Amino acid sequence: METPLRNLATEAVHAGREDLAARGLHAAPLDLSTTYPSADSRAEAARLDEFAATGALPAGPPVYGRLGNETVDRFETALARLEGTESAVAFASGMAALTATLLVRASQGLKHIVAVRPLYGCSDHLLTAGLLGTEVTWTDPAGIADAIRPDTGLVMVETPANPTLAEVDLRAVAYSCGEVPLLVDNTFATPVLQRPATLGARAVLHSATKYLGGHGDVLGGVVACDEEFARQLRQIRFATGGILHPLAGYLLLRGLSTLPVRVKAQSATAAELVRRLKADPRITKVHYPKVGGAMVAFEVDGDPHEVIAGVELITPAVSLGSVDTLIQHPGSISHRVIGADGRRSGGISDRLLRMSVGLEDVEDLWADLDAALSAAVRAPAEAVR
Ligand SMILES: *Cc1c(COP(=O)(O)O)cnc(C)c1O
Secondary structure, eight states: OOOOOHHHHHHOOOOOOOTGGGGGGOOOOOOOOOBBSSSSSHHHHHHHHHHHOOOOOOOSSSSTTOOOOOHHHHHHHHHHHTTOOEEEESSSSSHHHHHHHHHHHHTTOOOEEEEEHHHHHHHHHHHHHHHOOOEEEEEEEHHHHHHTTTTEHHHEEESTTTTTOOOOOHHHHHHHHTTSEEEEOOOEEEEEEEEOGGTTOSEEEEEEETTOOOOOOOOOOOEEEOHHHHHHHHHHHHHHOOOOOOOHHHHHHHHHHHHHHHHHHHHHHHHHHHHHHHHHHHEEEOOOOOTSEEEEEEEEOEEEEEEHHSSSSSOSSSSOOOOSOOETTTTTTTTTTTHHHHHTTTTTOEEEEEEEEOSHHHHHHHHHHHHHHHHHHHHHOTTTT
């Protein structure tokens, strides 16, 4: 039976760990087994048949490490609880999670995807290049209903979107999708700020590498969804092998414990930096979503490469969602792969910088940013690319 939903901060530290105290444990055990011994191969055959037929996790030990893992299960249970879904299925990375989602639909003959730009650069690339045999139609939110065809398997949006922090109205988009499943990349908002499944999304994608892990030391991905879709994802995961390593599952479960406090503290600092950036004549545009959060994007009057070169406390690196502040130039790194035309159609300026605000003191961050911005404004601004 479903445990009634407790508040998010409580779930963050308890979900997926309910059995521990009765087992005499406090921290979740880390199971590194690749295989699970059984003297009863008739029973193992039955368990494998059941998984092949249904995609439901077999009761008891998982037969083989690619089928399941109890440490990873705990992370999946906890994330599903935070997102308000029945289930969640974890993968080796956010891109492995997206790949599996696309393959679930493509394997049913539904190879057409409708998507809204901007998306994370590699997600855009995976769809545009059709590497998995899918075909994409890019549209704006208002065009979704018209873009849907009989072979449309998925509508995909990201909100706030990487890297411009553009937002889409999820309720309205979910309505436009009709019967077609809506996949929402919720990496930036996290369930602390937004729970897309409660607004009509069928599946919620995370690069767990970012806020869920939160410390820049684990790669992972996860899809939170209903159990029917989760079963299909598990079958694809078993067949294609993009599993989450148990140690990563352990670190992600631990990361979830502090997700609400991290996101709230980092968001408060981000909001203060946004206030200062908006008042700063060296900045031509500040992007910050209504939903809030710890991601800030801004366009500089000078050369954005000089800001990257000028920061000392802030880490000049791609990725986001860590306890320390990171800054990167999307045109050079996160959205390089989609090319100048893709960036233009996603509204990604060459002068845009994307900053993921960490847990440092706001005055120290501002002092660093302020010095880097001054260096950038002094540099000649021609030929930015
Ligand atoms: C990083 C990212 C991804 C890809 O996740 P990986 O874990 O790097 O594979 C997908 N979506 C968004 C919004 C991201 O920021």
